Amino acid sequence: MQTNxxxxxGGTNVRCALVDENGTILSxxxxxxNPEKGAQAIVDKIESLIKQxxxxxxxxxxxxxxxxxxxxxxxxxxxxxxxxKLIDYPLKKQLEQDLGKPVILANDVKAAAYGEAISxxxxxxxxxxxxSISTGIGGAAVIDQKLLSxxxxxAGEVGNVIVDPHYEAIGIMNAGAAEALGSGTAIIRIxxxxxGQQIEHAGNVFDLAKQNQKEAQExxxxxxxxxxxxxxxxxxxxxxxxxxxxxxxxxxKDVFLEALDQKFHAKIFDAMRDIRIEEAQLEEPGIxxxxxxxxxxxxx
Amino acid sequence: MQTNxxxxxGGTNVRCALVDENGTILSxxxxxxNPEKGAQAIVDKIESLIKQxxxxxxxxxxxxxxxxxxxxxxxxxxxxxxxxKLIDYPLKKQLEQDLGKPVILANDVKAAAYGEAISxxxxxxxxxxxxSISTGIGGAAVIDQKLLSxxxxxAGEVGNVIVDPHYEAIGIMNAGAAEALGSGTAIIRIxxxxxGQQIEHAGNVFDLAKQNQKEAQExxxxxxxxxxxxxxxxxxxxxxxxxxxxxxxxxxKDVFLEALDQKFHAKIFDAMRDIRIEEAQLEEPGIxxxxxxxxxxxxx
Numbered sequence: 001m002q003t004n005x006x007x008x009x010g011g012t013n014v015r016c017a018l019v020d021e022n023g024t025i026l027s028x029x030x031x032x033x034n035p036e037k038g039a040q041a042i043v044d045k046i047e048s049l050i051k052q053x054x055x056x057x058x059x060x061x062x063x064x065x066x067x068x069x070x071x072x073x074x075x076x077x078x079x080x081x082x083x084x085k086l087i088d089y090p091l092k093k094q095l096e097q098d099l100g101k102p103v104i105l106a107n108d109v110k111a112a113a114y115g116e117a118i119s120x121x122x123x124x125x126x127x128x129x130x131x132s133i134s135t136g137i138g139g140a141a142v143i144d145q146k147l148l149s150x151x152x153x154x155a156g157e158v159g160n161v162i163v164d165p166h167y168e169a170i171g172i173m174n175a176g177a178a179e180a181l182g183s184g185t186a187i188i189r190i191x192x193x194x195x196g197q198q199i200e201h202a203g204n205v206f207d208l209a210k211q212n213q214k215e216a217q218e219x220x221x222x223x224x225x226x227x228x229x230x231x232x233x234x235x236x237x238x239x240x241x242x243x244x245x246x247x248x249x250x251x252x253k254d255v256f257l258e259a260l261d262q263k264f265h266a267k268i269f270d271a272m273r274d275i276r277i278e279e280a281q282l283e284e285p286g287i288x289x290x291x292x293x294x295x296x297x298x299x300x
Numbered sequence: 301m302q303t304n305x306x307x308x309x310g311g312t313n314v315r316c317a318l319v320d321e322n323g324t325i326l327s328x329x330x331x332x333x334n335p336e337k338g339a340q341a342i343v344d345k346i347e348s349l350i351k352q353x354x355x356x357x358x359x360x361x362x363x364x365x366x367x368x369x370x371x372x373x374x375x376x377x378x379x380x381x382x383x384x385k386l387i388d389y390p391l392k393k394q395l396e397q398d399l400g401k402p403v404i405l406a407n408d409v410k411a412a413a414y415g416e417a418i419s420x421x422x423x424x425x426x427x428x429x430x431x432s433i434s435t436g437i438g439g440a441a442v443i444d445q446k447l448l449s450x451x452x453x454x455a456g457e458v459g460n461v462i463v464d465p466h467y468e469a470i471g472i473m474n475a476g477a478a479e480a481l482g483s484g485t486a487i488i489r490i491x492x493x494x495x496g497q498q499i500e501h502a503g504n505v506f507d508l509a510k511q512n513q514k515e516a517q518e519x520x521x522x523x524x525x526x527x528x529x530x531x532x533x534x535x536x537x538x539x540x541x542x543x544x545x546x547x548x549x550x551x552x553k554d555v556f557l558e559a560l561d562q563k564f565h566a567k568i569f570d571a572m573r574d575i576r577i578e579e580a581q582l583e584e585p586g587i588x589x590x591x592x593x594x595x596x597x598x599x600x
Contacts, residue, residue: 127451141537148443150539151427152572160569161533165464165525174532174567225465232474233461237441237537239450267474269460272452 004291005053005062005101007046008284011035011082014042016049017284018056019291023119025284027053035082039089047098061102061298062095063111063290070105072153077105104297108286109138110147110156112246115289117142120281121244129240130280131158133227134247137179141238147293159183163229181226184249190219206252224256228263235268235275246280253279304591305353305362305401307346308584311335311382314342316349317584318356319591323419325584327353335382339389347398361402361598362395363590365411372453375405404597408586409438410447410456412546415589417442420581421544429540430580431458433527434547437479441538447593459483463529481526484549490519506552524556528563535568535575546580553579 002021007014010033017028029052031045046064050056068080075092077083095103106114113130122128122142131139137159141148148155159179169175180186184202191199194215199205208216231243243264245257261277268275282288302321307314310333317328329352331345346364350356368380375392377383395403406414413430422428422442431439437459441448448455459479469475480486484502491499494515499505508516531543543564545557561577568575582588 143443143448148538151541151575152539154535154569154572155537155539157536157539157569161536162463162529162567164466165529166466172569229462229465233533234537235454236457236461237455237534238448239452239455239457241451267462269454269457269472272454275451 002295003055003059004294005050005056005059006287006291006294007050007062007064008287008290009033009042009046009064009066009083011067014045014049015287016046016053017287017291018053018059019288021295023115023282023288023292025287028287029053033083035085038085039091042083042086043091043094043098046095050099059101061104061294062099063292063294064091064095064103064105065108065111065286065290066105067108070107070153072105072149075103075105102294102298104290104294106290106293107138107153110140110149111287111289111293112280112282112285113140113156113244113289114142114147114293115282115285115287116244116246116280117147118145118292119288120285121278122242125240125242127238127240128242128244129234129238130244130246131231131234132247133183133245133249135183135185137183137230137247139234141240143238145296158230158234161230161233163226163233178226178230182223182230184247187219187223187249190222191216194219202249203252206255209255220256221259224260224263228260228267231260231264231277232267235264235272239272240275242276242278244278244280246285250279302595303355303359304594305350305356305359306587306591306594307350307362307364308587308590309333309342309346309364309366309383311367314345314349315587316346316353317587317591318353318359319588321595323415323582323588323592325587328587329353333383335385338385339391342383342386343391343394343398346395350399359401361404361594362399363411363592363594364391364395364403364405365408365586365590366405367408370405370407370453372405372449375403377405402594402598404590404594406590406593407438407453410440410449411587411589411593412580412582412585413440413456413544413589414442414447414593415582415585415587416544416546416580417447418445418592419588420585421578422542425540425542427538427540428542428544429534429538430544430546431531431534432547433483433545433549435483435485437483437530437547439534441540443538445596458530458534461530461533463526463533478526478530482523482530484547487519487523487549490522491516494519502549503552506555509555520556521559524560524563528560528567531560531564531577532567535564535572539572540575542576542578544578544580546585550579 140156187202417428440456487502
């Protein structure tokens, strides 16, 4: 049995897992990441957790999942809101030195995309697109079991795709960007505007829509208009056989997924009508994906 | 020296060329395609032209460029306005039987994309996107020297990408599709509406814009708004290091290319700012690309 180690490094917790070649998590351990203590303390924590995994010595490689931007070649994190003291720290190099195994870093959405493509909803598909609809919107293509990272590692930064230019720009995003109109953050913002300050989560809007509250239904209607445009755009660029949807906003799928699917299919060519929109399957797509990416990095 | 044969099959002419492994056209011959005479007559014409090429016997494989949709696996043309009698004809099989060499079919835009990526403006780049802005708009990604075709062969059908949903649908395209707002056909249609029936070519609009005619400048302004949205969308999905622009509308590049480039760069993340927008370089990208695709099909 081939195994790899996966490290899910967040602002609150760090979790380390041993994953087999089929994407099955064999064991998992968890601790606090305490990022305020600095890079060396985080490295020490990661290493002590890994050493608690049975037979970690036999693992081929280590994949680190980070909620931020990665410079793959340098092996550093270049941006991560919750891990400011790790920016530009030689994380890959340090862990490789200490543990004697190859280490790769991966953005959380890219890792989840790879996990879903290889071991989840996409495992029977050669051309997979994965999108996470969460606080933000991001995605990745996995083509012939290879993650498309792009020249700058920005392939799949589809939250910034313009779906309707007749909106004002929010933050650093384009005017009318998908993320500003269809993400969880967007649903909350628009919900507060139209329904009042009691809206705290996207789920509040979805619940009201279920109760046939008219403004809430309109918010969901517009969200599926915008997201279906994004999905059709991706389909026309990549032509996948499946688009997998993950991320926290999918908790409200009962309210919007059927409409999203129908609107998407109306915005692609008829010959592409068998492209499937499916929900992510894995409980831990990031952990599984990082282990699979680590395995791929040593077997190519 | 490795050589391959390229066949550019159009509604008026058919051209056959011998191309070396660097994409240099060694010789080229031309005849009328007379598509009204039917499939067998076209096959006979192609074969007689190929046999006029010196040393055609030594060529590895044959690539056929077609202005239409291809079913690669079946080796047939599934749609082509100018070649109705070739639809569903077993073109690949027939030519392989008669000439004893592997044959591949390629859509003209995909072939041009491959030619430009391997031997033209993209030859120093690992991730290339090519877009043809002509009667229609289409494109293709070439990643690590491999053409991305997609699950249905529809990857790169970016003319149908919605760049501004607040327009009426034209033909089978989405409301606000890039092709309906930024193609040569669109420039002529909008030109006729705003400037009058004397507009016959996109070049007429570009000439008036050069002469500071206000409505013509507004048409060009909106065209670069829409096309820059399309290019930014592609950049956010694929993250190429270069986007190559080809097609007849590029004849007017003096009027719009600088503005298009600036607007594009304003619609991507700052970290991606070194993505270059460049003009296609090859005189015969389709012929070169089909030969290179033929070569690739036999060496993999």
